[in-house]
Amino acid sequence: MIRRTTLSLLLLTAVALVYGFITVIILPGQTAEAAGGKVTDPLGVAPQRYAYFPGTEELGRDEIRLIACGTGMPSARRSQAATCFLVELGNGDKLLFDIGSGSHANLQGLMIPADFLTKIFLTHLHTDHWGDLTSLWAGGWTAGRTGPLQVWGPSGAREDMGTAYAVKNMLKAYNWDYMTRAAIINPAPGEIKVTEFDYKGVNEVIYQENGVTIRSWPAIHAGDGPISFSLEWNGYKVVIGGDTAPNKWFLEYAKDADLAVHEAFMTSKTFVEKYGQPPQLAARINLTFHTSAQAFGKIMSTVRPRHAVAYHFFNDEDTRYQVYEGIRETYDGPLSMADDNMVWNITRDKITERMVISPDDAWDVPGPNRPLPPDRSRKSEYTKFTLEGRFDTSDVDGVWLKSFMEEYGLTEEDLKGGE
Numbered sequence: 001m002i003r004r005t006t007l008s009l010l011l012l013t014a015v016a017l018v019y020g021f022i023t024v025i026i027l028p029g030q031t032a033e034a035a036g037g038k039v040t041d042p043l044g045v046a047p048q049r050y051a052y053f054p055g056t057e058e059l060g061r062d063e064i065r066l067i068a069c070g071t072g073m074p075s076a077r078r079s080q081a082a083t084c085f086l087v088e089l090g091n092g093d094k095l096l097f098d099i100g101s102g103s104h105a106n107l108q109g110l111m112i113p114a115d116f117l118t119k120i121f122l123t124h125l126h127t128d129h130w131g132d133l134t135s136l137w138a139g140g141w142t143a144g145r146t147g148p149l150q151v152w153g154p155s156g157a158r159e160d161m162g163t164a165y166a167v168k169n170m171l172k173a174y175n176w177d178y179m180t181r182a183a184i185i186n187p188a189p190g191e192i193k194v195t196e197f198d199y200k201g202v203n204e205v206i207y208q209e210n211g212v213t214i215r216s217w218p219a220i221h222a223g224d225g226p227i228s229f230s231l232e233w234n235g236y237k238v239v240i241g242g243d244t245a246p247n248k249w250f251l252e253y254a255k256d257a258d259l260a261v262h263e264a265f266m267t268s269k270t271f272v273e274k275y276g277q278p279p280q281l282a283a284r285i286n287l288t289f290h291t292s293a294q295a296f297g298k299i300m301s302t303v304r305p306r307h308a309v310a311y312h313f314f315n316d317e318d319t320r321y322q323v324y325e326g327i328r329e330t331y332d333g334p335l336s337m338a339d340d341n342m343v344w345n346i347t348r349d350k351i352t353e354r355m356v357i358s359p360d361d362a363w364d365v366p367g368p369n370r371p372l373p374p375d376r377s378r379k380s381e382y383t384k385f386t387l388e389g390r391f392d393t394s395d396v397d398g399v400w401l402k403s404f405m406e407e408y409g410l411t412e413e414d415l416k417g418g419e
């Protein structure tokens with residue numbers, strides 16, 4: 001048996017040499033992910049194992065891709081947006097878990113048509129977990145989304161602390177944005193449908209569609225309302241933990257997770273020395289409404305997921321190792337220290353961690369649906385007062401407009417609507 005294997009390897013190498021290149025020979029026990037492979041031909045192509053270039057890999061029918069579009073803190077910084085995880089399933093579903101401030105830009109870098117990004121699940125209503133809902137709402141609308149957004153989020157202890165109240169009043173605050181876009185583009189994508197579920201629900205199903213079951217359980221964070229989610233599909237289980245102090249529900253219901261995401265906060269010392277917070281608050285942060293690195297490790301040692309993901313810390317050279325070492329005091333299993341644009345592919349036999357390489361200058365990508373025509377029944381949001389201030393440039397605009405209308409077959413009627 002050994003002889004036959006050796007002979008085959010020799011033959012394979014000989015064949016490869018004849019063709020002028022050496023392919024990467026994977027021996028039993030090795031995995032292709034462990035190495036990028038050699039490039040021996042100056043005209044050759046480098047095998048790419050470390051990076052994910054959005055839009056270049058088909059997702060397997062039995063595979064999950066999870067992308068961190070935000071992993072940081074409420075304080076804005078260019079290198080790390082606030083919490084957002086995109087779950088892509090082999091059945092075609094794309095589900096967003098939180099959409100914290102700044103994360104929409106990372107999401108846009110993935111160049112996914114707006115019509116595929118309509119379902120958002122919120123763990124709680126701090127801005128670092130839903131601050132960019134406005135950006136996705138308006139940006140997706142101008143990008144050609146053809147229907148409403150759908151948001152699932154927890155209730156609160158009072159009506160004014162729940163997701164329905166938050167989204168309804170967000171839309172009220174953005175009334176001018178809504179009314180003007182509705183008049184000019186089309187009102188349908190400006191709607192947000194909210195499904196508010198009971199924050200007290202313990203492992204209760206809050207969503208079931210297309211073979212996907214999402215459950216929630218309570219979290220302990222700053223007040224009543226926050227929750228964590230689990231997603232089950234095709235025999236897989238992915239857990240997205242919202243902000244929380246260590247809680248008994250996570251220990252019980254995150255069990256059997258293929259991948260479990262949970263917050264791990266920076267050390268209290270870091271909060272004093274780099275964040276400028278008083279020591280009293282810095283200690284309480286890690287004890288009462290967030291989770292310390294050591295506690296994260298203890299939680300994962302109990303849950304024992306196939307792969308654990310820590311997030312919600314500034315992932316800098318001088319802060320990540322303190323969090324990492326704290327976790328390693330209490331957990332020795334597979335671990336990712338999440339950063340923005342980290343991507344995990346989950347299959348039956350392996351979970352890989354890579355980084356997304358996406359353009360800073362991403363444009364909206366058209367999807368399968370034609371953008372909606374303007375709703376001509378809507379009234380203009382101008383009054384005569386503003387319109388009378390118009391400076392006539394029709395002589396110069398008429399030049400480019402004539403050829404533009406010819407090129408795209410437009411009529412005078414096409415130029416009317418809302419303005």
Ligand SMILES: [Zn+2]
Pocket residue numbers: 124126129221222243
């Ligand atoms: Zn929070």
Ligand SMILES: [Zn+2]
Pocket residue numbers: 083126128129243312
């Ligand atoms: Zn947070």
